Amino acid sequence: MSSNQTPDWQPLKRSRAHEMVIDAIEEQIMAGLLRVGDPLPPERELAARLQVSRAGVREAVRVLESDGILRSQRGAGPEAGTFVSALPRQGLTRLLRLHVALANFPMTDVVDARVVLERSSAERAASNASTAARAEMRAALARMDAPEVSREAFNDADTDFHIAIAEAGGNELVASLTAAIRGALRIPIQQAVRAVEHWDSLADRLRQDHRGILDAIEAGDGPTAARLTEEHIRRSATDLPAGFGGVTEPT
Amino acid sequence: MSSNQTPDWQPLKRSRAHEMVIDAIEEQIMAGLLRVGDPLPPERELAARLQVSRAGVREAVRVLESDGILRSQRGAGPEAGTFVSALPRQGLTRLLRLHVALANFPMTDVVDARVVLERSSAERAASNASTAARAEMRAALARMDAPEVSREAFNDADTDFHIAIAEAGGNELVASLTAAIRGALRIPIQQAVRAVEHWDSLADRLRQDHRGILDAIEAGDGPTAARLTEEHIRRSATDLPAGFGGVTEPT
DNA sequence: TTGTCTTAGAGGTCTGACCTTTTGGAGGAC
DNA sequence: GTCCTCCAAAAGGTCAGACCTCTAAGACAA
Numbered sequence: 001m002s003s004n005q006t007p008d009w010q011p012l013k014r015s016r017a018h019e020m021v022i023d024a025i026e027e028q029i030m031a032g033l034l035r036v037g038d039p040l041p042p043e044r045e046l047a048a049r050l051q052v053s054r055a056g057v058r059e060a061v062r063v064l065e066s067d068g069i070l071r072s073q074r075g076a077g078p079e080a081g082t083f084v085s086a087l088p089r090q091g092l093t094r095l096l097r098l099h100v101a102l103a104n105f106p107m108t109d110v111v112d113a114r115v116v117l118e119r120s121s122a123e124r125a126a127s128n129a130s131t132a133a134r135a136e137m138r139a140a141l142a143r144m145d146a147p148e149v150s151r152e153a154f155n156d157a158d159t160d161f162h163i164a165i166a167e168a169g170g171n172e173l174v175a176s177l178t179a180a181i182r183g184a185l186r187i188p189i190q191q192a193v194r195a196v197e198h199w200d201s202l203a204d205r206l207r208q209d210h211r212g213i214l215d216a217i218e219a220g221d222g223p224t225a226a227r228l229t230e231e232h233i234r235r236s237a238t239d240l241p242a243g244f245g246g247v248t249e250p251t
Numbered sequence: 252m253s254s255n256q257t258p259d260w261q262p263l264k265r266s267r268a269h270e271m272v273i274d275a276i277e278e279q280i281m282a283g284l285l286r287v288g289d290p291l292p293p294e295r296e297l298a299a300r301l302q303v304s305r306a307g308v309r310e311a312v313r314v315l316e317s318d319g320i321l322r323s324q325r326g327a328g329p330e331a332g333t334f335v336s337a338l339p340r341q342g343l344t345r346l347l348r349l350h351v352a353l354a355n356f357p358m359t360d361v362v363d364a365r366v367v368l369e370r371s372s373a374e375r376a377a378s379n380a381s382t383a384a385r386a387e388m389r390a391a392l393a394r395m396d397a398p399e400v401s402r403e404a405f406n407d408a409d410t411d412f413h414i415a416i417a418e419a420g421g422n423e424l425v426a427s428l429t430a431a432i433r434g435a436l437r438i439p440i441q442q443a444v445r446a447v448e449h450w451d452s453l454a455d456r457l458r459q460d461h462r463g464i465l466d467a468i469e470a471g472d473g474p475t476a477a478r479l480t481e482e483h484i485r486r487s488a489t490d491l492p493a494g495f496g497g498v499t500e501p502t
Numbered sequence: 503t504t505g506t507c508t509t510a511g512a513g514g515t516c517t518g519a520c521c522t523t524t525t526g527g528a529g530g531a532c
Numbered sequence: 533g534t535c536c537t538c539c540a541a542a543a544g545g546t547c548a549g550a551c552c553t554c555t556a557a558g559a560c561a562a
Contacts, residue, residue, distance in 0.1 A: 014554090017515065018313060026345075029352050030438065036353055042543060053516045055306055058545090062269060062310045063317040067346045069353070075524030076542045086355045088346065094277075095318045095342060101280050102287050102320070104337040105424040113424045120367045173356040173364045177428065187281065265523095268546065293512060304547045309514090325513045326555030332512065506561075514553070521546070531536075 017052045021060035024050055029069075029084070040070070040082040067091045088176050093183035100184050110181060111237045115230050117178050118162065121169030122213060122229040126222035133168035137161055137214055144207055151193050154203060159186065161210055165217070165229075192240040202239060209235075268303045272311035275301060280320075280335070291321070291333040318342045339427050344434035351435050361432060362488045366481050368429050369413065372420030373464060373480040377473035384419035388412055388465055395458055402444050405454060410437065412461055416468070416480075443491040453490060460486075 015023075028034040040046060043061070047054040061082055064070040068087035073080050099105050125133070143149065143157035159182045166178035196202055209232040216225035266274075279285040291297060294312070298305040312333055315321040319338035324331050350356050376384070394400065394408035410433045417429035447453055460483040467476035 016513095026349060029349055036355070044543085055309075055515070055517095058306075059310055059313045061544095063313050064349075066314040066317065067342075067349065069346075069349050072544065073524090074522070074542095074544045077525040080524065080543050082544080084353070086350070086353060088350045088355060091318075091346060092343075095320075095339065095346070098277060098280055098315075098318065098320050099337070099339045102335070102337060104287070104339060105427075109422045109424045112422050113428070116367060116371045116425065171360045171363050173360045173432075174367065176356070177364070181424075265545095267544095295512090306546070306548095312513095323513065324555090325553075327509095327511045328556040331555065504562080506559100508559080509557090511556090512554085514551100516551080517549090519547085521544105523542100523544085525542085526540095528539080529537090532534085 017056035018059035018063070021046075021050055021052060021057055022063060025060065025064060025070075034084050036084050036086045038084045040084070042081060066094070089179050089183070092176060092180035096180050097184035097187070100188070107237075110185070111233060114178070114181055114233050117174055117181070118166065118229050118233060119226040121166040121171070121174060121178065122217065122225040123222035124170055125165050125168035126217045126220050126225045128170045129168040129217055133164060134214075134218065136164040137168070137217070140164055141207070141210055141214060144203075144210065151199065152190060154206075155186070155189055155193060158206060158210070159183075165213070168217070189240070196240070206232075206236070268307035269310035269314070272297075272301055272303060272308055273314060276311065276315060276321075285335050287335050287337045289335045291335070293332060317345070340430050340434070343427060343431035347431050348435035348438070351439075358488075361436070362484060365429070365432055365484050368425055368432070369417065369480050369484060370477040372417040372422070372425060372429065373468065373476040374473035375421060376416050376419035377468045377471050377476045379421045380419040380468055384415060385465075385469060387415040388419070388468070391415055392458070392461055392465060395454075395461065402450065403441060405457075406437070406440055406444060409457060409461070410434075416464070419468075440491070447491070457483075457487070 025034070025040070034040075040061075041049065043054050043057050047057045050057070061070055061072060065072060068085060068089065068091045070082055071085035071087070072082045096105070100107075100110060129137075140157045140161035144154055144161070146153075149157075162182055163175070163179045166175040169175065193199070209228065213225055213228045213232065216222075216228055276285070276291070285291075291312075292300065294305055294308050298308045301308070312321055312323060316323060319336060319340065319342045321333055322336035322338070323333045347356070351358075351361060380388075391408045391412035395405055395412070397404075400408075413433055414426070414430045417426040420426065444450070460479065464476055464479045464483065467473075467479055
């Protein structure tokens with residue numbers, strides 16, 4: 001029972017200054033001592049207290065800011081300084097966008113993930129959707145119906161429709177993930193859409209798809225809403241050109 | 252048709268140096284000029300080229316590093332420098348962990364999101380799981396069966412089991428999200444588990460749950476695997492103490 | 503062959519100065 | 533008294549430069 005195990009030498013991870021600052025801030029948050037809206041000490045003061053340079057503090061703040069955990073504001077007065085915040089979507093979107101562009105997440109996986117998340121949201125939306133949420137969906141649909149709407153505006157409205165459903169589903173995390181994935185696809189989708197030949201007919205089909213989903217939700221028919229959502233997502237992915245990958249062709 | 256719209260004065264967003272650096276790097280990635288494994292210029296050189304200070308470059312690198320997009324290595328030689336990388340999980344985990352701690356994502360939403368993602372993975376794993384993936388699951392189960400296993404080790408093995416299923420599902424994005432959510436729950440779960448009274452009986456039930464899920468997967472019975480996974484996740488969430496929220500009680 | 507020294511290149515850190523934005527108060531003009 | 537202008541303070545934003553530390557790789561000695 002004594003020396004049955006060979007010693008495993010794990011590489012020591014040297015912790016850098018800004019990482020210790022992140023950990024220190026994280027610790028306060030985990031302990032509940034920092035809540036949304038609370039201010040952090042001024043950079044200079046925090047640096048002095050943690051015994052690191054201001055640059056180290058700033059690097060940490062930058063990272064947490066990019067995660068939507070902090071928010072910095074210049075100037076003087078009660079609005080100035082760095083505060084705990086709650087904006088997960090932006091950071092989530094950038095993270096996913098870049099990993100999609102790097103093909104760390106293959107497009108087929110992204111499509112399947114959308115199906116899983118959005119089926120669930122659509123189904124829940126059919127029973128949950130508030131009046132406000134339904135109005136949001138109709139507004140997005142109306143923007144897609146606008147005459148002479150540009151392909152970009154059309155797509156942004158399309159995105160808004162899907163996000164509205166996700167939010168109507170009532171799950172903040174699922175909604176954020178859905179919004180982030182959609183946001184990550186914004187540029188590749190726009191590229192693909194610009195290259196489409198028969199845009200008018202495609203746009204019409206998308207409008208019909210959305211209308212069908214909305215009808216199912218308003219009728220309280222969750223299973224149908226889920227099924228239509230899946231069909232819509234898969235068909236759209238298929239119809240858009242292969243360059244959908246987002247990365248320009250290598251060599 | 253002329254002045255139907257009131258002018259909306261959007262606040263101009265002053266773009267900060269590090270944000271422009273991020274955009275510049277992002278642009279190269281989006282254009283496909285930077286792929287996983289490629290090196291960035293040395294910080295000093297990049298700063299000179301982009302006409303910003305080295306601090307600005309470093310802040311940008313920190314952000315992208317925290318997203319798992321870049322990786323920095325000290326020293327000399329071909330391994331030293333900053334490289335494009337592909338490690339989305341760590342950054343995703345930290346982001347979710349903090350937003351969960353700040354209660355931006357309520358625990359019920361996190362549980363439901365897990366159900367949605369892991370049901371899908373379990374179902375696919377039943378048809379897809381490779382021999383290696385199944386071995387991974389069995390290994391995690393074995394670690395949970397070890398005599399005298401600590402509650403922490405037990406939970407890490409539990410997590411590994413769920414992640415193994417997610418990976419067996421064959422969707423990299425879903426697997427990453429699952430791993431990140433599980434990782435975000437690691438500390439709150441451990442806190443909850445430490446407070447459990449009848450640990451042995453709970454541990455036994457968890458072992459049985461896992462065994463049942465594994466059996467269903469190995470039998471190729473996707474629907475059962477999905478159902479058992481959902482029941483397992485929901486029951487576990489219910490059984491763990493309410494302090495599960497992760498944040499210590501206010502006031 | 504093995505160990506030690508040296509050097510160069512890269513990231514890591516710190517210091518201190520200065521810039522810019524924003525608030526709010528002090529003080530004058532009316 | 534009211535309004536305007538000006539100024540100081542506070543905070544983040546930026547920069548330049550020096551120095552530290554780590555690592556690879558070559559030179560050289562044992």
